[in-house]
Amino acid sequence: MDRRAATKESRTATHAQAGGDAGQALVVERLRKTYPGTVAVDDVSFTVEEGEIFGILGPNGAGKTTTVECVIGLRTPDSGTICVMGFDPGVDRDQVHAIVGAQLQTSALQPRLRVAEILDLYRSFYRDPADPGELLDALGLREKRSAYYKSLSGGQKQRVSLALALVGRPKIAILDEMTTGLDPQARRDTWELIEGVRDRGVTVVLVTHYMDEAERLCDRVALVDEGRIVALDTPTALAEQAGGGKRVRFVPSHPFDDRLLTELPEVTGLKRSGHHVLVNGKDDLVNTVILTLAGAGVTANEVEVQSATLEDAFVKLTGRHLHEDEEGAPR
Amino acid sequence: MSTAEDVLVSRPPRAAFGKLLACDARLTWREPIGLVLGLAIPVVLLVVFGTISMAQHKAEPQLGGLTVIAVYIPILIAFSLGMLALFSLPRALVTYRELGILRRLSTTPLPPSWVLAAQVVINFVLAVWALIILVVGGAAAFGVAAPKNPAGFALAFLLAVAALFAMGLWIAAVARSATAANAMAGVLFFPLVFFAGLWYPQQFMPAALRDVGQLTPLGASVQALQTATQGHFPPAGPLLVMAAYAVVFAVLAWRSFRWE
Numbered sequence: 001m002d003r004r005a006a007t008k009e010s011r012t013a014t015h016a017q018a019g020g021d022a023g024q025a026l027v028v029e030r031l032r033k034t035y036p037g038t039v040a041v042d043d044v045s046f047t048v049e050e051g052e053i054f055g056i057l058g059p060n061g062a063g064k065t066t067t068v069e070c071v072i073g074l075r076t077p078d079s080g081t082i083c084v085m086g087f088d089p090g091v092d093r094d095q096v097h098a099i100v101g102a103q104l105q106t107s108a109l110q111p112r113l114r115v116a117e118i119l120d121l122y123r124s125f126y127r128d129p130a131d132p133g134e135l136l137d138a139l140g141l142r143e144k145r146s147a148y149y150k151s152l153s154g155g156q157k158q159r160v161s162l163a164l165a166l167v168g169r170p171k172i173a174i175l176d177e178m179t180t181g182l183d184p185q186a187r188r189d190t191w192e193l194i195e196g197v198r199d200r201g202v203t204v205v206l207v208t209h210y211m212d213e214a215e216r217l218c219d220r221v222a223l224v225d226e227g228r229i230v231a232l233d234t235p236t237a238l239a240e241q242a243g244g245g246k247r248v249r250f251v252p253s254h255p256f257d258d259r260l261l262t263e264l265p266e267v268t269g270l271k272r273s274g275h276h277v278l279v280n281g282k283d284d285l286v287n288t289v290i291l292t293l294a295g296a297g298v299t300a301n302e303v304e305v306q307s308a309t310l311e312d313a314f315v316k317l318t319g320r321h322l323h324e325d326e327e328g329a330p331r
Numbered sequence: 332m333s334t335a336e337d338v339l340v341s342r343p344p345r346a347a348f349g350k351l352l353a354c355d356a357r358l359t360w361r362e363p364i365g366l367v368l369g370l371a372i373p374v375v376l377l378v379v380f381g382t383i384s385m386a387q388h389k390a391e392p393q394l395g396g397l398t399v400i401a402v403y404i405p406i407l408i409a410f411s412l413g414m415l416a417l418f419s420l421p422r423a424l425v426t427y428r429e430l431g432i433l434r435r436l437s438t439t440p441l442p443p444s445w446v447l448a449a450q451v452v453i454n455f456v457l458a459v460w461a462l463i464i465l466v467v468g469g470a471a472a473f474g475v476a477a478p479k480n481p482a483g484f485a486l487a488f489l490l491a492v493a494a495l496f497a498m499g500l501w502i503a504a505v506a507r508s509a510t511a512a513n514a515m516a517g518v519l520f521f522p523l524v525f526f527a528g529l530w531y532p533q534q535f536m537p538a539a540l541r542d543v544g545q546l547t548p549l550g551a552s553v554q555a556l557q558t559a560t561q562g563h564f565p566p567a568g569p570l571l572v573m574a575a576y577a578v579v580f581a582v583l584a585w586r587s588f589r590w591e
Contacts, residue, residue: 072438074591094342094440102438108430112361113354124350125343125439168439 023085025050025172025203026071031080033066040066042227044080048172053194053204055218055235057211057310059322063227064207065105068174071205072102085171098126101170103161105177111150115141115160118149119167126168135163138193154181162190166197173197176207191217211310211322215239223314230317239308246285246307250300251275252293260296264288343440351441351449355423359453365419369457370464373411377404377465381473394534397561400473402532404465405556409491409527409549411461416495417516417523420454421503425512433590443590451496458492479562487555487565490573494548497580504588526550533557545569548576 026048033041041063048054056064069075071082073089073096082089089096109118116132123129136142139159144152152160158178165173175194179187194217198204208214214221215235222232231238261267261279266288269280279289286305293300314322359365377400384400394402424447427433437443469475478484498519506512525531526544533541533553544550551569558565 074434074437097438097440100438104431104435104438106431106434108432109435110354110358110427110432111430112358117354117357121347121350121354122439124347125441127344164435 023050024048024083025052025085026054026205027081027083028067028071029081029083031067031070031082032078033063033070033075034078039227041070041077044224044227044229046222046229046232048203048205050171050203051198051201052219053198053206053217055214055221056205056207056224057209057214057218057221057314057322058224059209059320062209062224064209064224065176067224068102068176068205068207069104072096072100072174098168099171100174101165101168101172102174103165103176103178105180109149109157109160109164111148113149114146115149115152116145118160119163122164123167128169130167130169132167135167138196139163140189155183155186158182158186159190162193166202170202172203172205174205174207177209178206179208179210179213187213209322211314215310221310223310223317225314225318225320231313235310238313239310240282241313246282246305247278247280248286248289249276249278249302249304249306250289251302252277253299253301254297256293256296256298260292261289264292343442343445347441348445348449351445352452355449355453358423359457364422365415365454365457368414368418369411369454370461372414373407373461374464374468376407376410377468378472380407381469384473394532398473398475400469401475401560402528402534402557404469404475405553405560406528406532407465408462408488408556409552410524410529411465412458412491412495412552413520413523413527413549415454415458415461416492416499417502417520418513419457420450420496420499421506421512421516422509423450423453424500424503425506426509428589428591429508437590447500451500454496454499455492462488476560478556478560480559480564483559483564484556487552487559487570487573490555490570490577491548491552493577494552494573494580495576497577497584498548500584501580501587504584504586523547523549527553546572548573 024047028047029045031041031044032039044063044067046054056067058064066075070077071084071089073093076090084096085099087095087099113121115136119132119135123132133142136145139162141156141159141163144156149157149160158181162175162178165175178194179190182190191213194204194206204217206214206217218235220233221235221238222229223238224230231241233241258270258272262270264281266283266285267279267281271278271280279285281289286303290300290303311322314320380403381400384398384403387399424433427436427446433443433446436446466475466477470477499516502512502515502519506515526547527549528534528536528544533544533550536544541550545554545568551572555565555569555573558569
């Protein structure tokens with residue numbers, strides 16, 4: 001986790017050195033889209049920088065898919081503006097489709113075409129497509145190239161869909177719930193693949209309702225609920241904002257007075273349960289607690305450090321869980 | 332920002348249409364419903380009616396001096412067109428829409444109209460195959476004379492294709508599912524082939540029924556094809572009827588077509 005944070009920072013630094021002329025890949029301003037009886041997207045604004053992985057995270061029905069469908073030109077917004085690398089998807093559909101690769105939730109492919117045939121077909125739509133062999137290798141589909149699409153497993157179908165989103169060498173890849181239905185190993189493989197895509201300079205817009213996915217992959221995340229963005233920041237900042245951030249749990253070697261810790265400015269709360277002590281706080285909580293205890297001759301054993309998560313942030317901001325009405329979702 | 336170069340770059344290469352056709356052709360072969368409906372059934376009927384005709388060995392005075400099989404070849408051409416246009420063509424497009432294939436394609440630079448065009452081309456090729464098999468097969472196996480007015484015959488065939496394919500595209504436009512498309516096609520197809528004379532050639536129909544039949548697209552097709560077979564240029568009536576169906580249904584299809 002720390003290593004990830006470090007690479008993220010160095011990347012941000014590279015951007016800063018470029019003098020901020022790393023452009024804006026996508027600008028959405030005051031987007032609104034209603035369907036009969038519901039407001040799907042309500043006054044949504046965000047900007048995606050070139051080269052980042054931008055997450056749109058929220059529960060099912062939050063308006064995430066509608067937002068990206070407007071971006072790709074599949075739906076016409078009621079109001080608001082969208083600018084994809086300088087193009088308006090409502091006006092310059094062709095240009096937008098040439099630079100954006102999309103993986104959609106509710107789309108399918110011809111069941112009786114073979115994987116290689118589908119890839120070859122979609123490849124022909126673009127002027128400067130990717131090498132299909134390389135893509136098949138990168139996605140682990142090499143041995144499935146002659147298989148009919150309909151004979152593939154759910155995970156394999158997802159990977160074909162991902163290959164098609166990338167086959168046109170897009171500048172922006174929009175991936176809508178790309179790991180839904182994948183087993184844990186396939187999810188992790190897909191995450192690595194997405195990082196590889198970003199490292200090749202592709203801007204990625206990731207729509208997901210999996211908190212761990214957003215935390216792991218995204219440089220910045222928009223938390224979306226009921227058609228609105230409730231918060232937008234880096235995953236770490238969002239999590240800290242939500243709960244003051246940190247918790248440490250330990251078993252003390254000797255009894256000690258609660259006030260030893262509760263008087264520290266970093267500590268916001270202390271709870272005991274059995275042998276365990278649970279301290280909530282912020283900033284440099286862990287070091288401060290352990291040093292203070294050591295100063296009083298107490299050793300903290302079985303130390304567990306917990307950081308607040310995006311899930312905590314979401315609960316705090318909306319009062320609801322991301323997966324309230326869902327069972328068996330990977331956590 | 333939108334320069335001429337951008338526009339050029341965003342347009343899909345021509346080769347994409349070739350790839351699309353190749354894929355549709357493979358699918359036609361792998362799911363040969365179009366082949367069965369448009370080619371196999373008419374060929375079986377050709378053999379059936381040809382054999383009946385051979386058994387009778389003589390021209391029917393009621394059929395204007397033609398053999399049964401000579402009368403039936405235009406009817407079987409119309410039958411084949413009806414099958415391809417009303418079942419095969421909309422089936423592919425509606426399935427593409429139902430499964431989300433059209434939706435997926437519409438996020439690529441490929442113009443959605445190319446998908447439609449590819450299906451029209453594939454089914455047109457099947458229709459031409461049906462035409463060749465029926466005319467050449469009829470001549471080779473049952474000694475039916477080739478159409479004596481080829482230009483008129485070709486024109487009648489093309490107008491029939493236009494009328495029927497427009498109806499097929501209209502079904503593709505309004506049907507919400509492949510099942511609904513099949514039902515609509517069935518409801519249209521059987522009355523239409525009745526008026527084409529499949530069960531009862533136009534020559535045997537009461538005058539009133541024949542007059543009604545000649546206002547239907549397949550009735551008009553058969554009338555025009557038979558006239559051309561016998562050596563005359565088809566009269567304006569059936570040609571205009573077919574053209575009218577083509578225009579009306581093309582407009583209806585255009586107005587109501589949904590890609591999702």
